[in-house]
Amino acid sequence: MPRIRVRALLLALVVGGLSGALSTSALAQATAPARATAAKAIPPATYVPEFGTMWTFDAPPLDYWKTRYNFAPDQAWLDHVRMASVRLPGCSSSFVSANGLVMTNHHCARSCISAVSTPETDYQQLGFTAAAAADERKCPGTYVDQLQSIEDVTARVQAKSTGATAAAQVAARDAEISAIQAECSKTSGLNCQVVPFYQGGKYSLYKYRRFNDVRLVMAPEEAISFFGGDPDNFTYPRFDLDLTLFRVYENDKPFQPKDYLKWSAAGANEGDLVFVVGNPGSTGRLLTMAQMEYLRDVQYPATLANYKRQISMLKTLSSQSEANRRQYENAIFGLENSQKAVIGYWAGLKDSTIMARKRSFERDFRARIAADPKLSTNYGGAFNAIALAEKELTTIAARQRYYGLGGGTLLQLAGAIVLMPGQTALPEAQRLPQFQGRAANQVRSQLAGAQVDPEVERMQLTAWLTAAKQELDPKDPVLVALLEGRTPEQAAADWVTKTRLADPAVRTALLEGGAPAIKASTDPLIVAVRTLEPTALLPLLERAARLNATISANAEKIGRAIFAAYGTALPPDATFTLRISDGVVKGYPYNGTLAPYKTSFYGLFARSAEFDGKPPFVLPKRWLDHRSALDMGTPLDFVSTNDIIGGNSGSPVVNRAGEVVGLIFDGNIEQLPNRFIFTDEVARSVAVHSRAIPEALRKVFEVPRIADELEGRTPTP
């Protein structure tokens, strides 16, 4: 099920390009810490609340913590929580026992839980507990990464970012990053990544130790871990035990980490200072006003219209049979969830108070740039360049939406087949983004493997043509060519009946035959797209790509300018790398009253009873049977003002002593606009409370061995 992890994925979809080059790799020379070198020319900036608290471990805001909380951790404290906090693919987690137990969210462990399930025994539904060590099950493909060190490689990367053109500069920079990563891996044997911060204002080399033997120890039932389902997702008060426990093995023995987080007996209490240590995926806090306005006025409305169309179509299909209902249930939930998230982000962009803060920051920032001749020369034009590009993008936005040929699988396949030969003939950097690097591989695998349901195709194409007809000029060549004077319904039915692209063999032949095969094809859909490609599709898509490249290049300038002007007083946008965020356990005003800082097992049973136990508010039998054993007042979930986003799922929440007091699994709905501007009046992170976990392990799941291990009651090996 979605939840905050999906938000990171989602952002890639709707915003794109914020998280930088996460997948490149190489080795680098260490440089002085960034903190010491930044922002020399301008008086140092202090903490800027709207940029939040996703601090990197090489620039912890020690003065700010000291002033605000009277908290002054030493380097050992910071190293300890860093080493105990490990990364999973797409999620966060932490070592929580001397014997290598790793705590994360249930929704971060779905692939493992499914993999160890059998047709007879669905652990997703039933939950899983390993009664003894021997029962712990290997998770195929799951690994955890432990961050060993961070080195500033900015000087080295930027020194090589030279060249006559922007493209040449980018190529040179990327080559240097690759070289750094390769050197690092070779020398250290570690997994090395150069991470751009501040949109390229700073580059750091992150070295990870990877653990590949990860085994499933305990997972509750899906109904409890995702209690409240899609309706409660992104909200609070909440009643989820969104937990999975893994164990890391080394040489077939439990790994014994030097650094693991001890369990807090008291857990999170109101007013406590707490830290979230995890890997937020992607934020857009450095976006300019022009970029945010584009999202608000162009991108998000279109994204939401698209979700609406898809949901409506799937609901129609679902209503046709029980088999369809089961088939599309998850897809509908996923879409509704994405819709809820985008509505939340959009709400932030439409909030005049939030936008006024952003405007005020931008004014201050531009004044700082203008006041410094060097900054002004280097970065002064970036804001206007972005604004002009966004303006031009707006004028072509409707065509851009449809010239990508997103109206169902068959149309997408036709587009990919026709464009492929021309695109692959170009140097990588000159191709359209969807034909570069990994994206091109995805296109190829879709061409080979895509399955097509004619009825679904017909509906998708009908909906897409209907929308295109509303939004495009009636004389638009793509619209004219695809409708050929028919209604959207007729045209869609005709295309789906007449094209042979549903057959993978036909597609493979076209792909392998390249340009000549496409030229010779008589498949009507190929013929139509082939005709449109040189005159309509390609010029428009290339124009959009150019504009986006301009925005990207100038955004990088702005990132450098921000770093130059503010330094690490302003934490960088999220990059799915380890951060430590400070916050306070705290309720908030909601619904005309107060949301409590925590919920309880009472609340779980209440919400189930209050919906008459109907899905998604069902309590599994085990919970009903063990109700009287539970201490019902035990805290279940809680909220705090920490700064998180998708990717933080599974992050530990620790107290001043570095002990576990909670496990992040979501944010409330008021937190969604934090993607662009951090606020903590009502935005909250939602975590499982540490006290709920041993209580459930002992009283409901009856695995005291695991509860004892978490609470440190078993002898340390």
Add this chain to the structure above:
Amino acid sequence: MPRIRVRALLLALVVGGLSGALSTSALAQATAPARATAAKAIPPATYVPEFGTMWTFDAPPLDYWKTRYNFAPDQAWLDHVRMASVRLPGCSSSFVSANGLVMTNHHCARSCISAVSTPETDYQQLGFTAAAAADERKCPGTYVDQLQSIEDVTARVQAKSTGATAAAQVAARDAEISAIQAECSKTSGLNCQVVPFYQGGKYSLYKYRRFNDVRLVMAPEEAISFFGGDPDNFTYPRFDLDLTLFRVYENDKPFQPKDYLKWSAAGANEGDLVFVVGNPGSTGRLLTMAQMEYLRDVQYPATLANYKRQISMLKTLSSQSEANRRQYENAIFGLENSQKAVIGYWAGLKDSTIMARKRSFERDFRARIAADPKLSTNYGGAFNAIALAEKELTTIAARQRYYGLGGGTLLQLAGAIVLMPGQTALPEAQRLPQFQGRAANQVRSQLAGAQVDPEVERMQLTAWLTAAKQELDPKDPVLVALLEGRTPEQAAADWVTKTRLADPAVRTALLEGGAPAIKASTDPLIVAVRTLEPTALLPLLERAARLNATISANAEKIGRAIFAAYGTALPPDATFTLRISDGVVKGYPYNGTLAPYKTSFYGLFARSAEFDGKPPFVLPKRWLDHRSALDMGTPLDFVSTNDIIGGNSGSPVVNRAGEVVGLIFDGNIEQLPNRFIFTDEVARSVAVHSRAIPEALRKVFEVPRIADELEGRTPTP
């Protein structure tokens, strides 16, 4: 504690004049039912959703119920629920046993519960249960009124509403109403009231049988009946057992009503059709756009600014000592509650969707008037007359706010003393509203009895002068005279030190001495106000009164026009008379997720635990001790789409069979804007669930005799 009852009071304060002549009385000739005679000239209107469902018992919307719910009650059903539903001062209630048990809200029974308490035993805090009939305690001053019949007296009242001037017409009408009431009381021995509906479009004679011997049978602890206190007030999900049971006695024996509501075994379930039968106090659904815009742009912002000022002042006082904290705690809660309500009303007026519906209705309505020559002649000018008057009121609004001299008790007293002789010399109808009828008596009693705390006076006057200085012209004569060049702080301190009006003897002497004594007074505050009265205060106050009279007279025309155009298809505004409202038991979207249609005892214990049992989320010891006896999944409260407002507190909720399924005690925060336009997307009425009551009586309060009586398990006498 406040809750929906307070809203009726509040409305009188902030809107005023909507509920008509409730206190006049007499006897009348019966006329044909209004339904048959209304709206002849114009095609009959159908149900208009935004006017809600507060139906009178003489015009039940049988066709609408039949079409919408396939529900067709006979006259016996209607008579039965009408006779079983009785009115309390300011609240609603119902007979719920053959032995005269009456069910209402705890917050409607506070005066009785306090009256039977002793210094040693505070039943407000402890709750009260009469173990046997002999323990039931007489409530001094409490009575219930049972509506016997309704007669249309429109023709008789309107026939007499003649005269050369508007004032003469009003006087003639009021005299006729008094005559009708007097005749009725004399003939029937009943309590008779002529009630104006549709702002005078229709007049009905309501005859009540009054029961004066009302005894307290059972009341829970305040902590349970008002669980969640001020924060949860006006909200849902909710966990209150807001219940009191009285018994009506006649000749020292339990009264045995022919009509009482039987207890439903199943209670309210999702999707059920349910009816609320009670006495909504006052709504403003016939207000014109101009009136609503005045409230939105002028009145409510000023009201809220005033609340804010008062709350801030009381919080300052509270912070000065524990004694002050206790003294002002309730006042602060009350103000915050009023503030919450007004913010809710205001939100409705600022909601563009709601205002668009209103605008659309008004357009339709004015078109109907314009299409009918007779309506057009009689009522065509009313909208513009109101709009003009509101516009002029807006121009004098700032002065109107301060020329009433509301800056603390001393200034108010000075104003009343100086104005009194001139006002009382005038005929009643020519006086300022605050010197007419009962209002004049209130002024007199305040003059005689008011207690003054110099420190509070100083703070109030300072705050008021500060606000006046911000809002009035610097040369404003009242401002100049009261400041005399000093700062607000200095001026306030001086006035409070120098005036002798804190002494009741001084005030009485001035009051009794009349104009000569006032003229001779050397009290500086009297001197200042005396100088301002003829030149500044009186002209402005008289001008405002004239404008309000114009609005009132034209509002009455609009009421008549509405009734002429729509008839009883459109229920009249609330008048604190018996109504029956249809609705459905139904959850709603809130907080990004769903609010369940009901809550449970689990939820009560959850909310208490989640706030660590702190006030106002304390559970009384009796509840903690009896927790394990309770069936925790029992429904506690529920919501439905019925149309209620202040005055409906204590109304029974009945099912198709006329059985009790609930007890209304509040609305959710989304319902507040329903004051002006009814909506049921998210607006909900909140009721105690019928199943919670016997469960609590048996398991917590251990009074099975009362539970048995409610459930009809005791033999009918």
